[in-house]
Amino acid sequence: MKKLFFTLFMISGVLIGAKGQDSFDPDELFSQARTQIMGGKYQEGRKIAFRALSKYPNYADILILVGRSYAWEGKNDSANIYFERAIIASPAYTDGYVGYLDNLFWSDNLNTAAEVLQKAKSNLGSPIPDEITYRESRLFYYREEYDQAYDLAKPLFDKGFNQEGMLAYMQNLQRFRNTNAIGATYDYDTFYGSTSPWHTWSVYGRTRTKLTGALIARVTQSERFNGFGTLYELDAYPSIGKNGYAYLNLGGSGASFFPKLRFGASYYHNLPKAWELEGGYRYLGFTQVTHILTASVGKYVGSWWFNFRANVIPSENSTGTSGQLTARYYFKTAEDFFSIQLGSGVSPDEETRDQTQLLNSYRARFGYQQLLSPKFMIYGFTGYSREELSTDNFRNNLNLSVGFEYRF
Numbered sequence: 001m002k003k004l005f006f007t008l009f010m011i012s013g014v015l016i017g018a019k020g021q022d023s024f025d026p027d028e029l030f031s032q033a034r035t036q037i038m039g040g041k042y043q044e045g046r047k048i049a050f051r052a053l054s055k056y057p058n059y060a061d062i063l064i065l066v067g068r069s070y071a072w073e074g075k076n077d078s079a080n081i082y083f084e085r086a087i088i089a090s091p092a093y094t095d096g097y098v099g100y101l102d103n104l105f106w107s108d109n110l111n112t113a114a115e116v117l118q119k120a121k122s123n124l125g126s127p128i129p130d131e132i133t134y135r136e137s138r139l140f141y142y143r144e145e146y147d148q149a150y151d152l153a154k155p156l157f158d159k160g161f162n163q164e165g166m167l168a169y170m171q172n173l174q175r176f177r178n179t180n181a182i183g184a185t186y187d188y189d190t191f192y193g194s195t196s197p198w199h200t201w202s203v204y205g206r207t208r209t210k211l212t213g214a215l216i217a218r219v220t221q222s223e224r225f226n227g228f229g230t231l232y233e234l235d236a237y238p239s240i241g242k243n244g245y246a247y248l249n250l251g252g253s254g255a256s257f258f259p260k261l262r263f264g265a266s267y268y269h270n271l272p273k274a275w276e277l278e279g280g281y282r283y284l285g286f287t288q289v290t291h292i293l294t295a296s297v298g299k300y301v302g303s304w305w306f307n308f309r310a311n312v313i314p315s316e317n318s319t320g321t322s323g324q325l326t327a328r329y330y331f332k333t334a335e336d337f338f339s340i341q342l343g344s345g346v347s348p349d350e351e352t353r354d355q356t357q358l359l360n361s362y363r364a365r366f367g368y369q370q371l372l373s374p375k376f377m378i379y380g381f382t383g384y385s386r387e388e389l390s391t392d393n394f395r396n397n398l399n400l401s402v403g404f405e406y407r408f
Contacts, residue, residue, distance in 0.1 A: 026052045030062050042069045058089035064099045071099070076107035087116075091123045094131055101135045105142060113139055130161050141169075142242070146176040158332060165274040167300045170334035172270075175214060175237070178407055181206040185403035189224075192396040198224040212236040213245060222257070229255020233262065244269045247280065261285035266294070274300035276307075303330045305337075311345065321345060333371050341365040341383075361387040365399075377405045 029052040036045030049066050052059060067082035083100035090096060097120035104113035117139060120132050128136075133152055140149035150173045156163070157170050182205050189198040202220035209215055216235040221228070233251030240246055249264035266280025275298070282292040296309040305328045313320040322345020328337045344362050365383030372378060381401040388394055 024052070024055075026056045026059055026062070030059070030065070033062065034065055037065060037069045042073055045069060057085075060086045060090035060093050060096060063089060064095050067099050067103065071103040071106060076103055076109075079103045087119070087123075094120075094124060094129045097124070098131050098135065101132075101138075105135075105138060108142075110139065110142055130156055131163075134161065134163055134166075138169075141173065144176075146173055149173055150177055154333075157334065165270075165300060167303065167305065167330060167334055168270065168274055168276070174334055176208075178206070178214075179208045181405050181407040183403060183405035185401060188400045190398050195395065196224075196226070198222060200224075211238065213238040218251075220258075222255075224257055227255065227257070229253055229258050231255070231258040231262075240267065243271075252285075256287075259284045259286050276300075304328065305330070313345075335369060335371045335377065337369055339365075339367045339369075339381075361385055367401075375407045377407075379403050 029048050033045045033048040033052070036042075036048065039045075046066055046069055049062050052062050053066075056062070063082045063086035067079045067086065070076070070079035070082065080100070080103060083096060083103060086093070086096035087100065097116060100116050101113055101120075104110070104116065117132070117136055121128055124132065134156055137149045137152035137156075140146070140152065150170075153166075153170060153173060157166055163169075182203070184203045185201065187198070187200040189200070191197070200220065200222040202218055204216055204218040206214060206216045214235075214237040216233075218233045218235070220231040220233070222231075231251055231253040233249060236246075236248045238246050238248070245268050247264065247266040247268065249262065251262040252260055254260070261283070262285065263283040264280065266278050268276060268278045270276050278294075278296045278298070280294050282290075282294060284290040284292070291314060293312040293314070294309060296307055298305060298307040305326075307326045309324045309326070311322045311324075313322070322343065324341060324343035326339065326341045328339040330337045342364050345360060363383055363385035365381060367379065367381030369377065369379035379402070381399075383399045383401075385397045385399070386394055387397060
């Protein structure tokens with residue numbers, strides 16, 4: 001009898017111990033799995049998540065977390081399985097649709113994305129969550145239906161919808177939507193000393209083609225050094241994939257103070273977390289040819305855009321370097337902003353000046369741009385620069401620039 005009681009006691013102890021080992025807090029496991037996955041340890045995090053799912057298979061947040069981890073690894077089909085499970089488990093939970101749609105966009109599966117979007121709108125009801133509206137806009141964007149994408153995104157932007165890269169997205173939409181425009185600018189440069197003021201004005205027209213992206217033709221005329229000259233230029237911004245585009249420039253002039261031949265090329269690439277990288281080359285064919293290698297890194301932070309550009313100017317005698325820091329604060333739209341720029345050395349943006357005449361320079365520039373209506377925009381900038389012409393000869397320059405653009 002004692003043996004029987006002892007045997008039953010041991011069996012119950014083992015069962016209680018096993019039951020204790022199987023019991024756990026799924027929320028704690030979710031937290032642990034999330035820490036591992038957000039730290040880039042996807043497999044380790046999924047092992048913890050799978051343990052929780054073995055007893056709680058309908059835990060939507062864990063299913064979404066596993067789906068996200070597969071999506072971040074590029075395993076889109078595996079990710080879809082867990083997003084589907086999350087939606088079935090919690091059909092009124094926004095996060096499941098958000099993760100699913102993001103993964104479908106990354107895998108270029110737009111047809112399925114449209115189906116999931118309709119399911120989300122049906123199950124989530126009215127008003128549609130901003131996160132879903134934003135992804136509906138992205139679907140139009142990927143289908144190159146930019147007006148529809150903009151109409152959905154603009155109200156979100158205006159009310160401060162907190163989405164990483166929202167400002168960059170709005171600017172891309174503006175770049176694609178603005179098909180035709182004409183504009184004009186006027187620059188006045190005054191110098192302290194014997195140099196007479198410069199008057200420079202330009203007119204341009206812009207259109208868009210599938211091959212070139214935005215295509216801009218510009219004519220610039222200037223009166224300086226008791227002479228008059230004209231510079232002709234053509235710019236193009238062709239798209240390269242979903243996340244990149246190029247800048248191409250070709251121009252020339254017969255005037256001595258403009259480059260006889262100007263050429264420029266850059267590639268811009270949009271990265272996650274609202275970063276942008278660019279690398280390029282500029283050729284300025286003045287009396288002495290200037291070659292400029294340029295690169296920049298930009299970052300969107302809320303309503304701010306920061307950009308730092310570094311330039312290298314190789315030559316036979318020495319290699320020059322320069323840099324410019326630009327900051328913009330955007331207001332109501334992605335085209336209304338205040339800007340400030342600080343720089344030193346030769347800048348590839350100064351395409352109408354012979355940089356070989358300068359040993360060094362320092363500049364500060366401020367500006368404001370305002371979209372008065374969907375069709376009409378104005379802008380104005382002012383800047384001061386101190387340019388070193390020789391070791392004991394400096395030229396101080398105050399610049400004023402105003403312009404407008406009309407879109408149609």
